[in-house]
Amino acid sequence: MKxxxxxxxxxxxxKRAARRIVAAREQGNxxxxxxxxRGKTTDELVAAAEEISPxxxxxxxxxxxxxxxxxxxxxxxxxxxxxxxxxxxxxGSQAGIVTDSSHTKARILEVRAERIEAALxxxxxxxxxxxxxxxxHSHDVTTLGxxxxxxxxxxxxxxxxxxxxxxxxxVSGVYSADPRIVSDARKLEAVSFEEMLEMAASxxxxxxxxxxxxxxxxxxxxxxxxxxxxxxxxxxxxxxETMEHALITAVTHxxxxxxxxxxxxxxxPGAAARIFEALxxxxxxxxxxxxxxPLGEGREGAELSFTVPRDDLRLALDALEPLVEExxxxxxxxxxxxxxxxxxxxxxxxxxxxxxxxxxxxxxxGINIEMISTSPIKISCVIRxxxxxxxxxxxxxxxxxxxxxxxxxxPIGEQSR
Amino acid sequence: MKxxxxxxxxxxxxKRAARRIVAAREQGNxxxxxxxxRGKTTDELVAAAEEISPxxxxxxxxxxxxxxxxxxxxxxxxxxxxxxxxxxxxxGSQAGIVTDSSHTKARILEVRAERIEAALxxxxxxxxxxxxxxxxHSHDVTTLGxxxxxxxxxxxxxxxxxxxxxxxxxVSGVYSADPRIVSDARKLEAVSFEEMLEMAASxxxxxxxxxxxxxxxxxxxxxxxxxxxxxxxxxxxxxxETMEHALITAVTHxxxxxxxxxxxxxxxPGAAARIFEALxxxxxxxxxxxxxxPLGEGREGAELSFTVPRDDLRLALDALEPLVEExxxxxxxxxxxxxxxxxxxxxxxxxxxxxxxxxxxxxxxGINIEMISTSPIKISCVIRxxxxxxxxxxxxxxxxxxxxxxxxxxPIGEQSR
Numbered sequence: 006m007k008x009x010x011x012x013x014x015x016x017x018x019x020k021r022a023a024r025r026i027v028a029a030r031e032q033g034n035x036x037x038x039x040x041x042x043r044g045k046t047t048d049e050l051v052a053a054a055e056e057i058s059p060x061x062x063x064x065x066x067x068x069x070x071x072x073x074x075x076x077x078x079x080x081x082x083x084x085x086x087x088x089x090x091x092x093x094x095x096x097g098s099q100a101g102i103v104t105d106s107s108h109t110k111a112r113i114l115e116v117r118a119e120r121i122e123a124a125l126x127x128x129x130x131x132x133x134x135x136x137x138x139x140x141x142h143s144h145d146v147t148t149l150g151x152x153x154x155x156x157x158x159x160x161x162x163x164x165x166x167x168x169x170x171x172x173x174x175x176v177s178g179v180y181s182a183d184p185r186i187v188s189d190a191r192k193l194e195a196v197s198f199e200e201m202l203e204m205a206a207s208x209x210x211x212x213x214x215x216x217x218x219x220x221x222x223x224x225x226x227x228x229x230x231x232x233x234x235x236x237x238x239x240x241x242x243x244x245x246e247t248m249e250h251a252l253i254t255a256v257t258h259x260x261x262x263x264x265x266x267x268x269x270x271x272x273x274p275g276a277a278a279r280i281f282e283a284l285x286x287x288x289x290x291x292x293x294x295x296x297x298x299p300l301g302e303g304r305e306g307a308e309l310s311f312t313v314p315r316d317d318l319r320l321a322l323d324a325l326e327p328l329v330e331e332x333x334x335x336x337x338x339x340x341x342x343x344x345x346x347x348x349x350x351x352x353x354x355x356x357x358x359x360x361x362x363x364x365x366x367x368x369x370x371g372i373n374i375e376m377i378s379t380s381p382i383k384i385s386c387v388i389r390x391x392x393x394x395x396x397x398x399x400x401x402x403x404x405x406x407x408x409x410x411x412x413x414x415x416p417i418g419e420q421s422r
Numbered sequence: 423m424k425x426x427x428x429x430x431x432x433x434x435x436x437k438r439a440a441r442r443i444v445a446a447r448e449q450g451n452x453x454x455x456x457x458x459x460r461g462k463t464t465d466e467l468v469a470a471a472e473e474i475s476p477x478x479x480x481x482x483x484x485x486x487x488x489x490x491x492x493x494x495x496x497x498x499x500x501x502x503x504x505x506x507x508x509x510x511x512x513x514g515s516q517a518g519i520v521t522d523s524s525h526t527k528a529r530i531l532e533v534r535a536e537r538i539e540a541a542l543x544x545x546x547x548x549x550x551x552x553x554x555x556x557x558x559h560s561h562d563v564t565t566l567g568x569x570x571x572x573x574x575x576x577x578x579x580x581x582x583x584x585x586x587x588x589x590x591x592x593v594s595g596v597y598s599a600d601p602r603i604v605s606d607a608r609k610l611e612a613v614s615f616e617e618m619l620e621m622a623a624s625x626x627x628x629x630x631x632x633x634x635x636x637x638x639x640x641x642x643x644x645x646x647x648x649x650x651x652x653x654x655x656x657x658x659x660x661x662x663e664t665m666e667h668a669l670i671t672a673v674t675h676x677x678x679x680x681x682x683x684x685x686x687x688x689x690x691p692g693a694a695a696r697i698f699e700a701l702x703x704x705x706x707x708x709x710x711x712x713x714x715x716p717l718g719e720g721r722e723g724a725e726l727s728f729t730v731p732r733d734d735l736r737l738a739l740d741a742l743e744p745l746v747e748e749x750x751x752x753x754x755x756x757x758x759x760x761x762x763x764x765x766x767x768x769x770x771x772x773x774x775x776x777x778x779x780x781x782x783x784x785x786x787x788g789i790n791i792e793m794i795s796t797s798p799i800k801i802s803c804v805i806r807x808x809x810x811x812x813x814x815x816x817x818x819x820x821x822x823x824x825x826x827x828x829x830x831x832x833p834i835g836e837q838s839r
Contacts, residue, residue: 016473050493056433058500065503068511069496072489076467079486083475086482094485099561144516 007039007135007158011175012232013077014044022173022232023084026130030090035125037165039135039158040081042073063108067137067148071097074134074154082132092130095120097137097146101164102157104138104147111138111147113156113219116164125165133161155216163223170220170227172212177231178238179204179211181406182256186397189407193254194237197244200254200349201227203383207347208259217241244351252359253350253404258397260390262292262343263318264375266310267325269335276332277309280325287324289317292345293378293387310376312387315341343375344393347385348400354381366403370395424456424552424575428592429649430494431461439590439649440501443547447507452542454582456552456575457498459490480525484554484565488514491551491571498549509547512537514554514563518581519574521555521564528555528564530573530636533581542582550578572633580640587637587644589629594648595655596621596628598823599673603814606824610671611654614661617671617766618644620800624764625676634658661768669776670767670821675814677807679709679760680735681792683727684742686752693749694726697742704741706734709762710795710804727793729804732758760792761810764802765817771798783820787812 006026013019022040030036050069054061061069078094085092101117124131135154140147149156155172162170177192179201184190196204198221205214211229220227220241230238240246270276277296284291294311313321318341325337346367353359363384367374372395376387388396401407423443430436439457447453459467467486471478478486495511502509518534541548552571557564566573572589579587594609596618601607613621615638622631628646637644637658647655657663687693694713701708711728730738735758742754763784770776780801784791789812793804805813818824
């Protein structure tokens, strides 16, 4: 069971989480719960660091930020004791979460769950501080990056062979589109790992991308559900479990994209590699890339466009600066106000014509598509940020994803669409 | 160098501490700094726990409270980096502070300073989270009790063979009496470990008792000084270093005492042992004890009085309750509004007549002495709490401890009084 920051934000909510954990235990389950930092704790710690230093040392950032989840876990253990159960809180390090030493964005290398197993065997509820681990060589505190608690939960579920990894959050599951944009967006009963990966990568915020990857690689069933209401949420499971696929599962979006276009890149082997190496070294998350080969002798070099999260734009431009001369880049243009709309669905693999319908729908709304990228189960279009809402509504409606458009959901396993 | 909570309370003060640490480094010293939690952080964490549970689990309390010092250290390391020096923050566990497993009041068993030594060898400034360690068997986070950061600092100073353990605080040293009560109280250049122990035990708050004990046992020179001004504070050193002793060094006091009197305690071997075992099991800090033997057949049993910190009074009465019948205790009286005034001075060992002067001085003020206890270098009198201020002033003046009464201080080593 994993509880996010809003689910443990104050004493009342934290006690509610404790009651849910105890209820699961009393149903006969052995329970490991992963907690995030409370409400705005992480933001406050980041602000404290910024007050001290404009460029805080990453190792020290990790030492600082990892305290938030420990506070949540210690408090929750106290609450569980008062409910008459035994509980023990563990830091990431105590829980055996061994990572590499990339501070502020460490990757889990191994989970040594002996201490968790021992506590479970002693009939204890185990609470683990999310978002953190210990580096394999230097034994320093590391953190897994924002949202890393999801990954902690999935990694522990895999390590202890849990039946399910329940992710409790302030929304009641995964929806066919953002309900704030699409009023008849429908809660999904189940999505496959692949769909969830595409959705997380294309803007759905309910689960962290890496946690879904980890779950897929280790076959961990995820159940995304609400901290504040009972009833099932959305299961994220292997494709074989999701029964027949709808053509399209969901429309996702992001309004936080920026595009960079380089013109006149020297047409020689390795130029693109140099560019994306430089961006990667600067920790820019490059999303879509499009390269046009030069059309003839008259054109000077290739044109290369890519998108990055808007927050990374400055970083990207700074990283490219030193390459202008080396690669003979003619011009660097940037467009900060971009967005992206995507449709995701495992069913589209066997249905041609989906792309045509997407393009037609957007054209019908007068929305210009600036870049396109596809995978077997996803089509993404980069468009102007201010048209994203219209695009999501139009696609959701065109593919009949709304609650009114198809029959109401039934419990998982009885799906028939 | 150890910095208390007020010395790192906000960004400005924390940067000031960082500058002091860097200055010490730049003077050619290798520096280990121990930091407390910032300002009210510990109180806030305690409040958060109380919001969750009326009786928080001690292990979880330690997990919770230990975060405060880590935050201070991580932030200070960032500040030091910005000053152009390399620094590393370590938790108590990483610093090798191994304790027993008495949560919330653990004792240091051993300091394994290899990691600190390695960091110092790499020319780094080492910052250690005060007040905490790791338990020897279960590898849980432990805390050393309020003020435990002083003990952390002294223990590390001993482990690395430091020249001096500087304790930075919001007062500029140890005074001949509390300057808030005695206007001409004088800052002391040096006191011996034994004097400081008696002073800490009898109400001086500048250093935690255990840290002074640890310093004496390991021969660690302490320098108590102000975070906010330069200039020397007070050295706490071996008796041989303090030169000639003044007759009396300081007057200390406490207004937070309570007295418990048992009448009709059955006069049999082991009765007192049973009583103080029960109090010790309840974690009551018994200070003074006086027992009057029964005077004759007519008297039923002994009379026994003892004092405890006022906060422990309830605990003490509850602990005694089950013994009333077993030991035939006739009556239990308590007096919560007691105080204590003490004079401390290594010189009094060789000067009879000091006690007489104390009693005469208090009598002259019309202050009734309710209990007396003495050591070779201390005389303590329990009196009513509301007369403590008068008693301190009278004794300070009677023994001529004021700044006007004796020549002004000179640098340590040149003392001549």
